[in-house]
Amino acid sequence: MSTSDTPGPTITPPLAGRTVVILGGGSGFGRAVARRSVAAGAHVVLGGRTAERLAAVAEELGERVSWRTVDTTDQASLADFFAPLERIDHLFTPAASYQTGPMLELDDEAAESPFTSKFWGQYYAVKHAAPRLSADGSVVLVSGAASVRPFGAAPAYVACNAAIEGLGRGLAAELAPVRVNVVSPGAIDGDLWGRRPAEVREDGFARYSEATVLRRIGTEDEVADAVLFLFGNGNMTGSTLYPDGGYALR
DSSP states (O other), rough: OOGGOOOOOOOOOSSSTTTEEEEETHHHHHHHHHHHHHHHHOOOEEESOOOOHHHHHHHOOTTTTTEEEOOTTOOHHHHHHHTTTTTEEEOOOOOOOOOOOOOTTTTHHHHHHIIIIIHHHHHHHHHHHGGGGGEEEEEEEEOOOGGGGGOOOOHHHHHHHHHHHHHHHHHHHHTTSSSSEOOOOSSSEEEHTTTHHHHHHHHHHHHHHHHHHSOOOOHHHHHHHHHHHHHHHHTTSSOEOOSSGGGGOO
16 A cells, blocks of 8 residues: 555544533533533533533533533433434533442442443433434543442442443444543542532542542543543544543552
């Protein structure tokens, strides 16, 4: 093959003018990614269960942001959410609600909740979004650092996160040239932990920090940085990034 016949690198367009869809955009990682995407010139569509949160983020970020409610555990709701969208350039799916705990203590519904919401919610979100994904676009799924190093007794939650990372690899093979990656945060000082009692949060942060290489807790903005990197790097697919302070290394 001559040099002129050799395919060049894939150049992924910047976010300016692109459409970014975020399920779970009313708080946490989703809100942080929305802020960065708007700052980069993207049009952002937020989805989530709580209209008041979505409306507040849209008002904060301005006219390039729209929103609609959606229940990611309901396929009909997902189909309705995606139906009006002609094109999706980047999809981020942090929306989830679940319980964790020891196998011998949780009832079956609670034990299954990470898969019901976090795994199947993301699986079906991508399924309904797929016909609208641009060929040079991407999907970023969310797992968690417990996939590679459990933080306490929560085997179903651990397995769910590992399954999501496998899902990302499988979807990357099926949906190419659309890129599919996973971001896998550790303990993060933000919305999720902020809703827990202060003593639980302080104890969890202390134990987690001690177990990391960097000896500190991450931020939602640091997770958002990882997501935007995955949006923009045209040669990243089937990969998992761990913004976890080096938790997986210890």
